Amino acid sequence: MELLIVLLLVVLILGVGVSVVVTRRRAGMLEPPSILDETVAAEPLSILDEIVAVEPVETASEVETASEVEAESEVETESEVETVEKPRFRDRLSKARSAFSGSMGSIAGRSRIDEQTWDELEEALILADVGVGAAQDLLEHLRSRVKADGLTTGDELLDALKRELKERLAGFDRTLVYSPEAGPSVWLFVGVNGVGKTTTIGKLGAREQAEGHSVLMAAGDTFRAAAAEQLGMWAERSGALLVRGNEGGDPSAVIFDGVEAASARGIDLVLADTAGRLHTKVNLMDELRKVRRVADKGDGTVTEVLLVLDATTGQNGLIQARQFTEAVELTGVVLTKLDGSAKGGIVIAIHEQLGIPVKLVGLGEGIDDLVAFDPDEFVEALFS
Numbered sequence: 325m326e327l328l329i330v331l332l333l334v335v336l337i338l339g340v341g342v343s344v345v346v347t348r349r350r351a352g353m354l355e356p357p358s359i360l361d362e363t364v365a366a367e368p369l370s371i372l373d374e375i376v377a378v379e380p381v382e383t384a385s386e387v388e389t390a391s392e393v394e395a396e397s398e399v400e401t402e403s404e405v406e407t408v409e410k411p412r413f414r415d416r417l418s419k420a421r422s423a424f425s426g427s428m429g430s431i432a433g434r435s436r437i438d439e440q441t442w443d444e445l446e447e448a449l450i451l452a453d454v455g456v457g458a459a460q461d462l463l464e465h466l467r468s469r470v471k472a473d474g475l476t477t478g479d480e481l482l483d484a485l486k487r488e489l490k491e492r493l494a495g496f497d498r499t500l501v502y503s504p505e506a507g508p509s510v511w512l513f514v515g516v517n518g519v520g521k522t523t524t525i526g527k528l529g530a531r532e533q534a535e536g537h538s539v540l541m542a543a544g545d546t547f548r549a550a551a552a553e554q555l556g557m558w559a560e561r562s563g564a565l566l567v568r569g570n571e572g573g574d575p576s577a578v579i580f581d582g583v584e585a586a587s588a589r590g591i592d593l594v595l596a597d598t599a600g601r602l603h604t605k606v607n608l609m610d611e612l613r614k615v616r617r618v619a620d621k622g623d624g625t626v627t628e629v630l631l632v633l634d635a636t637t638g639q640n641g642l643i644q645a646r647q648f649t650e651a652v653e654l655t656g657v658v659l660t661k662l663d664g665s666a667k668g669g670i671v672i673a674i675h676e677q678l679g680i681p682v683k684l685v686g687l688g689e690g691i692d693d694l695v696a697f698d699p700d701e702f703v704e705a706l707f708s
């Protein structure tokens with residue numbers, strides 16, 4: 325009996341002890357979070373503190389991951405900034421690229437080149453806006469390449485096409501010419517309404533200013549007052565000067581005044597905007613001939629006459645282009661809106677049919693979205 329009482333006492337004492345320990349443990353477990361809560365309250369980086377509170381052991385790796393993510397997003401931001409500075413064909417040509425490589429898709433992976441392959445390639449080239457004439461000429465050259473080099477697969481054929489395209493686009497001088505000894509250089513921009521003349525002048529003015537040339541913009545599009553205002557905004561953004569006339573005024577006079585003003589101030593470059601449409605019954609091409617003549621009359625020298633073409637208009641754009649080629653001696657093409665629904669083949673068509681080089685390409689509406697045309701980069705982007 326005594327033994328039983330002693331045992332009961334022992335059990336009781338142990339029970340109380342254990343419960344005390346458990347309570348203490350519980351208290352111990354409760355305490356740290358309250359400390360952490362205080363820490364959380366003190367430190368602003370509550371996300372990290374939450375991670376510490378939930379899984380203290382993995383804190384280090386969590387933080388590492390977090391900083392890795394941070395590092396990655398920083399890199400992304402940096403490359404975004406780079407893209408803004410100089411957009412790349414690969415990034416901006418997504419639509420042209422998928423149209424082009426999509427239509428070539430059935431040829432890739434073929435184990436042999438037969439008549440059906442040639443038919444499909446011709447169709448694909450025409451769909452890509454290369455134009456019927458240029459497509460047939462390309463195919464002719466490719467046929468002899470296939471024979472001479474013993475090419476047998478679809479992939480080899482596409483590779484040969486890629487090389488052929490690069491060769492055809494090589495050998496054009498794409499520099500924009502200054503004439504430092506002959507007064508201000510005048511670069512004239514022509515093209516139908518809405519193709520992007522004014523926007524191109526704005527972007528290019530900013531680029532030339534940034535490269536250390538002084539720029540004056542002449543608002544030769546007197547068709548609408550809004551056109552001069554639009555150019556004025558670009559001039560302000562790029563730090564260029566602006567010369568404008570009255571709505572409905574003589575475009576040649578505005579450009580002539582612009583050249584004189586530039587000459588008086590020792591400005592290197594006049595970017596001259598023109599209208600794609602006229603108030604008067606005068607033919608646009610006659611007007612442009614006059615603009616071209618008058619721009620050369622004063623102290624300046626016209627060193628570039630750039631036809632601005634909207635890439636999304638495809639083969640139709642080329643029909644207009646021919647009219648301009650006949651009116652004024654063009655020195656190059658600015659191909660805008662290649663970031664849109666344009667098909668890349670238009671670039672080939674311009675070189676083949678007009679015989680003048682694409683010098684600049686518009687890849688968006690922003691001030692930095694104008695790049696020099698690089699044929700190799702362009703062809704690679706189309707096939708990637």
Ligand SMILES: Nc1nc2c(ncn2[C@@H]2O[C@H](COP(=O)(O)OP(=O)(O)O)[C@@H](O)[C@H]2O)c(=O)[nH]1
Nearest residue numbers: 517518519520521522523660661686687688689
């Ligand atoms: N997406 C895209 N839009 C462009 C590009 N160039 C011009 N634009 C847009 O095309 C429209 C007409 O441009 P604008 O310069 O006024 O044409 P203009 O009538 O020839 O002077 C404007 O909304 C421009 O922002 C380009 O390269 N890409």
Ligand SMILES: [Mg+2]
Nearest residue numbers: 521522545551
């Ligand atoms: Mg305009």
